[in-house]
Amino acid sequence: MKTYIVTYFRHNPQLKNGGYTSTCKIEAASIASARKKAREFCEGAVYGSRELLDVQKEVNG
Structure with missing residues (x-):
């Protein structure tokens, strides 16, 4: 499994x-x-809403 960073608003x-x-x-x-x-x-936001902005693979140092 790889790790990805999800950015959302x-x-x-x-x-x-x-x-x-x-x-x-x-x-x-x-x-x-x-x-x-x-x-x-x-x-799956319980209240309000989330907007997906970006998904990127995590860069390991």
Whole structure:
């Protein structure tokens, strides 16, 4: 399994700029499966919404 960094925008209408950018790590076998997991993660927001911005393979130092 490889590690991918997912960048998304968390919408929050209470904030001045409408939300904030955040990241999380996802483990997946390929970039395609990482994108699929990232889309599912963004769709599973309990409140508000998340917009997927980018999925990149983690660069190990």
